[in-house]
Amino acid sequence: MNPAKSYDVAVIGAGVFGSWTAYVLRKSGASVLLVDAYGPSNARASSGGESRIIRMGYGPSEIYTRWSMRALPLWQHLFAETGQPRLFQRTGVLWMMYGDDPYALATLANLQKCGSKFEKLSLAELRSRYGQIVFDENSWGIIEPASGVLLARRAVQAVVEQARKLGVEYRDAAILAPTGEGRATAVSTTSGERISAGTYVFACGPWLPQVFPDVVGSRIFPTRQEVFFFGVPAGDTRFTQPAMPTWINLHDEYYGMPDIESRGFKIAFDRHGEAADPDTQSRIASTEGAAAARQYLASRFPGLKDAPVVETRVCQYENTSNGDFLVDKHPRFQNVWLVGGGSGHGFKHGPSMGEYAADCVKNDKVKEPLFSLATKAAIQKRAVY
Numbered sequence: 209m210n211p212a213k214s215y216d217v218a219v220i221g222a223g224v225f226g227s228w229t230a231y232v233l234r235k236s237g238a239s240v241l242l243v244d245a246y247g248p249s250n251a252r253a254s255s256g257g258e259s260r261i262i263r264m265g266y267g268p269s270e271i272y273t274r275w276s277m278r279a280l281p282l283w284q285h286l287f288a289e290t291g292q293p294r295l296f297q298r299t300g301v302l303w304m305m306y307g308d309d310p311y312a313l314a315t316l317a318n319l320q321k322c323g324s325k326f327e328k329l330s331l332a333e334l335r336s337r338y339g340q341i342v343f344d345e346n347s348w349g350i351i352e353p354a355s356g357v358l359l360a361r362r363a364v365q366a367v368v369e370q371a372r373k374l375g376v377e378y379r380d381a382a383i384l385a386p387t388g389e390g391r392a393t394a395v396s397t398t399s400g401e402r403i404s405a406g407t408y409v410f411a412c413g414p415w416l417p418q419v420f421p422d423v424v425g426s427r428i429f430p431t432r433q434e435v436f437f438f439g440v441p442a443g444d445t446r447f448t449q450p451a452m453p454t455w456i457n458l459h460d461e462y463y464g465m466p467d468i469e470s471r472g473f474k475i476a477f478d479r480h481g482e483a484a485d486p487d488t489q490s491r492i493a494s495t496e497g498a499a500a501a502r503q504y505l506a507s508r509f510p511g512l513k514d515a516p517v518v519e520t521r522v523c524q525y526e527n528t529s530n531g532d533f534l535v536d537k538h539p540r541f542q543n544v545w546l547v548g549g550g551s552g553h554g555f556k557h558g559p560s561m562g563e564y565a566a567d568c569v570k571n572d573k574v575k576e577p578l579f580s581l582a583t584k585a586a587i588q589k590r591a592v593y
C-alpha cells in the first residue's frame with residue numbers, strides 16, 4: 209500500500225464477499241485496496257472452511273435461487289482462469305424432502321420457474337439410487353445434478369490472486385471504524401496508519417457487529433457452528449463421488465457432503481449454535497457435537513456408524529434476523545458501505561454479491577430492499593434456509 213495514494217475504493221475484509229466485491233470493482237476500472245486483519249479466507253473467517261455447498265433450491269426465495277444460478281458459472285469461469293477447475297466439485301445436491309412440506313413444494317416450484325435443472329425422486333427411486341442412505345417412509349427427493357461443492361478457503365484465495373493480477377492492491381491490516389459523520393476521508397489501521405479512499409466497503413463478516421457496535425451490534429448474530437469429517441471405511445466407494453451426492457435434510461437440520469479429496473465424509477448441524485466471538489471462540493469441537501453427529505450418521509448412513517472422526521472445524525455463521533443479506537450504506541456516512549450477513553448460506557453467492565455490491569458502490573445507490581439495514585431486526589427469526 210502506498211500511504212500517499214487515495215484509492216477509488218477500499219474493501220475491508222477479504223472473505224468471500226469482500227474478495228469478490230474488490231475483484232468486480234477492479235474489473236470495472238476502479239482502483240481498489242483490499243485489506244484483511246488475518247489474511248484472505250483465514251482460519252477464523254466464515255469463509256475459511258474447506259468446503260461449502262452451492263445449490264439452487266431455496267424454498268420460496270427466488271432471489272437466492274437466481275443469485276446462485278448466476279454465481280455458479282462465474283465461480284467456474286474464475287477457477288478456469290486460475291487453472292484450478294477442481295475448486296468446484298460437481299457432486300450433485302440431494303434434498304431429502306418430506307410429504308407436503310411447504311418449503312419442499314416451494315423449492316420445486318421455484319426451481320421450475322427459474323429454469324434450474326433438477327429431478328424429483330420418489331421414495332422408491334431414492335432407495336434404489338442411494339442404498340447407503342436410510343430414507344423415512346414419507347420421504348421424497350430433489351436432485352440438482354449440476355450443483356455441488358466449492359472448496360471454500362482455496363476458492364477465496366483464487367479470487368484474491370486473480371484480483372491482484374488485475375491490479376487490486378492487497379494489504380494485511382486491521383481497520384478501525386471511521387469516526388464522525390458525513391463523508392469519511394480516511395480510515396486508520398490499528399497500528400495508526402491512514403488509508404484514504406473515495407468509498408469504503410466494510411465486508412467484515414461476523415466482525416461487523418464489533419466494528420460497528422452502534423449500527424450493527426444488535427442486528428448480526430454470530431453463532432458457533434461445528435463441522436465433523438468422518439473417515440470412510442477402507443476401499444468403500446459408497447460415500448465418495450459419484451455414488452454419494454452432497455445432501456441436505458432441513459427437517460433433521462443436518463447437511464453433508466461426500467468424501468472429497470479424501471478428507472472424510474462431512475456432516476454439520478445447521479441449527480444456530482451459541483453466540484460466538486470470531487476472534488476468541490474455541491476452535492475445538494465439543495464431545496457433545498461429535499456424539500450427536502455420530503448418532504445421526506448411524507441412523508441415516510449406517511455404513512458409517514463406526515467411522516472415526518478424522519477432522520473437525522469450528523466456524524461461525526453471521527446471521528441477520530431472518531437470513532437475508534445486509535448491503536447498505538452506513539446511516540451516518542455517505543461513502544461507507546456495510547456488506548455481510550451471509551447467515552450460513554452466503555458463500556455460494558460470492559460472485560453475485562460481488563456484482564451487486566460493486567454496482568451499488570459505483571452507482572451510489574441501494575437497490576434491493578431485502579438487503580437494507582432497516583429490514584434487519586434485533587430479534588432472530590430465521591426465514592431463509
Ligand SMILES: Cc1cc2nc3c(=O)[nH]c(=O)nc-3n(C[C@H](O)[C@H](O)[C@H](O)COP(=O)(O)OP(=O)(O)OC[C@H]3O[C@@H](n4cnc5c(N)ncnc54)[C@H](O)[C@@H]3O)c2cc1C
Nearest residue numbers: 221223224225245254255261383413523550553554555556
Ligand atoms: C460451518 C459453516 C458452514 C457453511 N456452509 C455454507 C454452505 O454450505 N454454503 C454457503 O453458501 N454458505 C455456507 N456458509 C456461510 C458462508 O461461509 C458465509 O456466509 C460467508 O463465508 C461469509 O463471508 P464474509 O466474506 O461475509 O465473511 P468472512 O469470510 O468472515 O470474511 C470477513 C473478513 O473480514 C476480516 N475482518 C474483520 N474485521 C476486520 C477489520 N476490522 N479490518 C480488516 N479485516 C477485518 C476478517 O479477517 C475476515 O477475513 C457456512 C458457514 C459456516 C460457518
